[in-house]
Amino acid sequence: MRKYWGLFLACMLLSSCGEEKSTASIADEDVDVQESIPERNIEKYGLNLSDFIVVEDTIRRGDIFGDLMTRNKVDYPKIYELTQRFKDTFDVRRIRVGNPYTILKSRDTSEVAQLFIYENDAINYTVVDFRDTVLAYKGRKKVKLVQREASGVIPKGGSLSDVIVKQNIDYLMVNELSGIYAWTIDFFKLDAGDKFRIIYEEKYINDSIYAGAGEVKAAYFEHRGEPFYAFAYHNDSLDIKEYYDQEANNLRRTFLRAPLKFGRLSSRYNLKRKIRYYGYKVRPHKGTDYAAPIGTPILATADGVVTESTRRGGNGKYVKIRHNGTYSTQYLHMKAQKVRRGEYVKQGDVIGWIGMTGNTGGPHVCYRFWKNGRQVDPLREKLPAAEPLAEILRPAYYEYMDPVKTQLDCIDFPEEQAEELLTLN
Ligand SMILES: [Zn+2]
Structure with missing residues (x-):
């Protein structure tokens, strides 16, 4: 990630708000993503699938792992060994209906199942290897993080979630934003014309399958004309990630603004x-x-x-x-x-x-x-703030924040909403 931000900084210094809109910037989590996969050497789950007969299916109602395996010619002692020795890695009783699995069979006439791969979710999977001594281990697909910029304006009578949906932003961002600003903005009382910009990550598997939103890197929320910046920053001295504003103040207060998330x-x-x-x-x-x-x-x-x-x-x-x-x-x-x-x-x-x-x-x-x-009245109380970033950590913070802030400031608001806004003013 660091590498990427450095690169971005260089770009930002050369151009302010963009002639050419910066395309979605990409950073890889885990190992490098293979650009093109040769047809006959299909790698998946860290295995070369071309070595096997591949059977893909999903867990159906009534499926029992043991039966599934005996049908595919795995000896019962091996199944028993798996259930005894690898309960923590793969609990056969907890396979869920609808989850995909893959069976890899030997490429000979016996067609004995050699490996079984269960997808725990879109990213995580478990491999059961019956080839020699029984083995089970967890794996994680390569996830590509794509940085996304988004913005929105709260219309008259509308809510943050309406705008999030309309702008095609991951719905999780409703939660994320209200969490980040829980101490400073009353999300129960947003006004028409309040607006926001966010820079956040989206996760993709194999370059194309959307696997949910990642973290919010930075946000700007304008409430009743007041700007509120939030930058995710890892506080090295406390070893936690917190959100700080443009002056290195912690966005967290000792009290939440309200005892409900929504209402x-x-x-x-x-x-x-x-x-x-x-x-x-x-x-x-x-x-x-x-x-x-x-x-x-x-x-x-x-x-x-x-x-x-x-x-x-x-x-x-x-x-x-x-x-x-x-x-x-x-x-x-x-x-x-x-x-x-x-x-x-x-x-x-x-x-x-x-x-x-x-x-x-x-x-x-x-x-x-x-x-x-x-x-x-808690809404009139100046609630005490959590500690700002320590003086000694600030130079590094500002160096990190400045280009991100510029990037944030350069995000346009959706046009049609901006027009509505003009008529409001
Ligand atoms: Zn009351």
Whole structure:
């Protein structure tokens, strides 16, 4: 990967936003990808298939590995040996209906199965070798990572996922983006005209078969005119990958913006709320409500210790977490709790599920944010940020980031959406 970025840097220095649009740039994972495969020397799974009679099929309902092998003339003792010695590598009871497999038979009249290859998923496979002593090992297809650039503009009444689908971007990016910006942007409240650019990887097997999205290298999200940059960077001193902005600040905060991944902000913290039901008397709402279907996971917004997990009156089933001497959070109306008092939870852990217990008109979580024993509005709190990148690591970070930022800034927004945007302004 390093090699590739170096190359890119050189290109970027020569040309700013591009006369010629840079074509998808390619970097190889694992070993080199063979450019052209000679017809009579078909290599697959690290084996030369031309040495065998090749039978390709998929696991069908009712298939039993042992039967499949005895049908292909493998001696029972060998099958037994496999199940005993290689259970960890290949558990014959866990073959799944629909997964492809290949049987390689000897090229003589006996047609005895010599190897069996099971595809665990699009990338990973397991080889069972019956030729001499029985052997089983795992393999991984060569994956080519193709870098892709994409962008989008949130239309009026539209959501991020609508745009992701419309722009033909891997749906996983909805999750990735909301994860990267979970601490800074409220994805429950995106505005029409908010826009984004991303540089991410797509995985391809044998140059052509799409095998899913890889990591987001960089992202730009413009929310209400405010730019938010995110660059994936491996922090060598902590040995973790984190997202930092253009000033090397960590995008992570000690609290998530909301206790749900998706849902709708249905009622904000409001000390002057008047409710018709109560004759328009002031009934302060000290929580922030997020509506979502029953059963939606509720997440701990920060690390901490569960101080309460109980059911009480109008609160229904709820969980309260103490994060430190200053902050606690509370989550009401759960269908059920997933954690017990005294348990330590990490940020993003599922602590319960959306329900309707206690006083509530519909399924939602009432999220209460306590600061020094008082309930405050989490959406107005300046939440503490995680440590920025250490001073000593910054020069290398900036050197890495600058060309990526330029590349990001050069991605055009989709035309038709840009026009919609003009009419909005
Ligand atoms: Zn509430």
